[in-house]
Amino acid sequence: MDAFRAFLNQHDEPAWDGVLADLEPSLHPVDREATRIWFGFWPLKLRRLLRETTDEAATAQEYLLDGRYRLEHQLDESVDFLYGSIYWDRVKEALLQRSESASEQTLEGLGSEIRKLADGVAARLKVEASLLLGISAVGFMAFQQVGAPPFRNGSASGPSRTRRPKPGKILKQRARTTSQGLFGFLRTVNRRFTVRFDESKRDATFSCIEGQDLSSASAGDERDYKTRDHRCIAGPIPAECRVASCGYCWIGVLSGRENIIEVSAHERRRLNYFGYLDSSSHDETHPVIRLACQSKCYGDVTVVVPPWNGSLDGRR
Template sequence: MSDTVGQFIEFLRRHDDEAWAAIVASLLPDVHPVDQNALRVWFAFYPVKLFRMLAEDEARARQDCLLNGRYRLADHIHTSHRFFYGHRFWPKVQKAVLIDLRTPPRTTLENHIRQAARRTGVDPALALGITAVAYATLQQVGVEAFLTPPPPMDVPPLEPELIVAERRRPEPRTVWDMLLRSEINQTYTIRFDEHDPAAKFQAIYGQPLTTAAGQMPNAAAFKAKDPRCVAGPIPTECQTGACGTCWIGVLSGAENLSAITPFEVTRLKKIGYPYDGTEHPVIRLACKTVCEGKASIVIPPWNGVLANWDHPPIRG
């Protein structure tokens, strides 16, 4: 590793979750609406705290924090951000970021991100979010892993404005529902992978998301892909909000889900997942989140109790 590369990696690793949160908050107004929530969700899914825990003592972190699933970002460098519209620009973003390794860091990390986004040749509003993800990925996985070539991009050729419009379009209602003017028995679509037309389930108004997902016709089949998914695509265990296994990100339709309750806020904090203080946050516990309209969600590839690292259990 050259001196300049080493200096830039060291510069990146001085940024903790608080520093990244400030950068993301500053970038968000300039990110296209199609990826604004995606940016917030990704940094919740891959916090620096988790990276440092694993680097310090992975065996202890796995045991104390009850880590399950694919919690190492290095295992899915090129696909962790698949739920971004900007995912399709990943190869260009990789090249743009690597230019910064030729010289010592010369400005703030936010400025490096903005400059690299412009170097991609893509509309900066569409490149900005995925570029921030690229720098955070480089920080956690290192140069050699970051340099590996990505697989072919498999994304639908849709314009971002069409995706945003589709997310905002009201769910079609039957004539009978409109005549009754009632939400009773009204069903809504919850998507959990916008790239896959089949990756969706129907939720009745007032139904928790985990319950609705568990009633999919092929709910049992998801366990073969992910052992955490015992009933549908959302991993579940306790169904009471205590374990945090069913935490999810919300790409769109946060306002169509029930407002977060004080209990859920308490559980998110005790489990160690982020809460942004809003009535309809982008990080939720699916078993405590009730459907009130259509939404698009993202299911994290791992779960655990990060708060345990600050206060590890006493072992005999």
């Protein structure tokens, strides 16, 4: 194994948690939640499981894996919800170069390596380094998990990756609240909010009645999502049980976390059972990862839907 990959492989979950906690204050707000969500969607424990298995079908059955759970099959797509994805090709290029030039003597701590790479790409592109930090951290973790080959394939530079509003505009849009009409301030029941599930698409929204859970609200969106993802039987958020039993409906909350009801002891237990919660979420009243069927909504939110689900911790 080359020096770079060997260096990355020295970092387990606690080591990465420390690095991310240290980087977080320096991340641009536009990608602060998104970075946490990406790390939540692609945990090292999933990779370990897939690396160690000799019978993938049996492992998938044992850990109830469903959907597209292999990062190497969707590396570029996996970063689409980060603003920093517009720099993804450059980050991949820089990572490949670093992996080729690195030796035991030149490698510094993981946090410094991430910062150095982000600073270098930002300087070349003449943009704020804080915009590159999240996507660079994602790049290092992805490289640790899948190695160089998927990094060598050219990205599909779809419109979502090349054309994005400025970060300030995105933050403003996330802070906007749905108008309740001319006399909306008089309305005390049946207020409606907007749930956005793909920031890069204008029509990727559905509406939610005050106090309704995001899973039921998603089911009200009757467009076809099943062709793209077989788990989406009704609406863009996969669901099966609607009582926190199956783990299909997990989501990352990109904005409006405070507009969702506090996580209950039951939901937290189930999130832990599925292995979806990261270590920094354990004491949070509004964690970044939620179960949509338990998430009663009281304002506008933006969410991200992961391409897979499973039960990584509960089955052990």
